[in-house]
Amino acid sequence: ETGVTQSPTHLIKTRGQQVTLRCSSQSGHNTVSWYQQALGQGPQFIFQYYREEENGRGNFPPRFSGLQFPNYSSELNVNALELDDSALYLCASSLGLAFTDTQYFGPGTRLTVL
Amino acid sequence: DAKTTQPNSMESNEEEPVHLPCNHSTISGTDYIHWYRQLPSQGPEYVIHGLTSNVNNRMASLAIAEDRKSSTLILHRATLRDAAVYYCIQPNTGNQFYFGTGTSLTVIP
Numbered sequence: 001e002t003g004v005t006q007s008p009t010h011l012i013k014t015r016g017q018q019v020t021l022r023c024s025s026q027s028g029h030n031t032v033s034w035y036q037q038a039l040g041q042g043p044q045f046i047f048q049y050y051r052e053e054e055n056g057r058g059n060f061p062p063r064f065s066g067l068q069f070p071n072y073s074s075e076l077n078v079n080a081l082e083l084d085d086s087a088l089y090l091c092a093s094s095l096g097l098a099f100t101d102t103q104y105f106g107p108g109t110r111l112t113v114l
Numbered sequence: 115d116a117k118t119t120q121p122n123s124m125e126s127n128e129e130e131p132v133h134l135p136c137n138h139s140t141i142s143g144t145d146y147i148h149w150y151r152q153l154p155s156q157g158p159e160y161v162i163h164g165l166t167s168n169v170n171n172r173m174a175s176l177a178i179a180e181d182r183k184s185s186t187l188i189l190h191r192a193t194l195r196d197a198a199v200y201y202c203i204q205p206n207t208g209n210q211f212y213f214g215t216g217t218s219l220t221v222i223p
Contacts (some may be wrong), residue, residue, distance in 0.1 A: 034145075042116070042201060042213035043158065056210050085124065090157050097208045099146040114191030 004106035005095050012112045018079045021109045025072040025093030031055075032074045034066060035090040043090055049074060050097055079109075084109065086113045115216035117141075117204040118169050123218045126192045130164065134197040136202030141182050147177065148205060149187045150217070160206040161187065197221045 005024045013019050025032050026109040031050045035043035045058035051069035066085050072093070078085055092103040119137045126132040140145060149161040161178045162169055164185070169176040175188040189196055201216040 031209070034139050035211075035213075042199075042215050043211075045210055045212055048208060048210055050208070056206070058210075058212070092157070092211075094209065099205055099209055100163065101142070101209050102160045102163075103150075103158075103209070103211065105159065107157050 004091060004104050006089075006109050007040045008093055008109060009107070010112075012114065013081050014114050015081055015083060017081050017102040019081060019111060021036075021078075021111070022091050023074045023076070023078045023091035023093075023106055025039075025074065025091075026104055027072055028095065029072060029093035030096055031101070032068055033092045033094075034074075035075045035092070036060075036085075037088040037090060037108070039087075046076070054076045054090065055097070057063075081113045083113050086111060116122070116212045118147075118202045118214055120200075120214060120217045122215065123220065125222060126189075127222050128185075128194060129191050130159055132189040132192045132196070132219065134200050134202075134219065135184065137184050138180050138188070138204045139183045142206055145204050147176070147178065147185050148203045148211070149174070149200060150162045150203065151196075151200045153195075153198045157214075161200070169208045192219075192222060 031047040034046040037043040045072040085108040088108040090108045092105045094101040094103045148163040150158040152158040161195045177186045199216040
């Protein structure tokens with residue numbers, strides 16, 4: 001069983017640019033969740049995808065969007081980058097939506113916006 | 115928003131037990147409590163979860179209060195590798211996690 005992987009590891013962008021972050025879930029996992037973690041804070045829930053449909057969103061604006069693909073990969077897209085978007089972005093995959101389903105986190109992508 | 119509250123930090127001596135508390139006063143009958151930990155420079159990792167009764171696994175034990183409004187994660191013998199931020203989570207519908215700030219555990223050699 002392979003783990004959850006994310007790419008790239010680090011990324012530097014400037015304000016106003018757009019960025020795409022990628023995540024590869026564990027095979028067979030139908031759910032992927034994305035989180036933003038600022039320095040010294042806990043991860044903040046951005047949104048969740050279940051079988052390629054958005055299934056819930058946290059308090060993030062529409063310029064944060066995502067896609068989930070049938071091959072267990074997913075993307076987080078952020079448009080019109082702002083300085084406050086600088087953070088560690090984590091994805092987590094799980095089997096489904098049950099309260100007993102463990103979320104398996106990737107190592108994250110560190111995004112710096114200048 | 116997170117539905118749980120935890121102390122910001124705790125310290126433990128190496129090889130001694132550690133009890134990490136969590137309050138979840140709004141919990142309902144079907145809500146699980148999950149514990150994850152995040153080691154430095156890593157993504158969070160699963161520790162344990164439970165519903166009503168106490169739970170044990172190879173990493174830790176979870177003691178849930180009878181009224182379910184609080185729980186305690188127990189590390190039986192803290193090691194230096196257990197130094198991490200520990201998060202207690204009461205998931206939303208769809209198993210969506212809203213993290214708090216967690217408890218930063220320092221293990222003293």
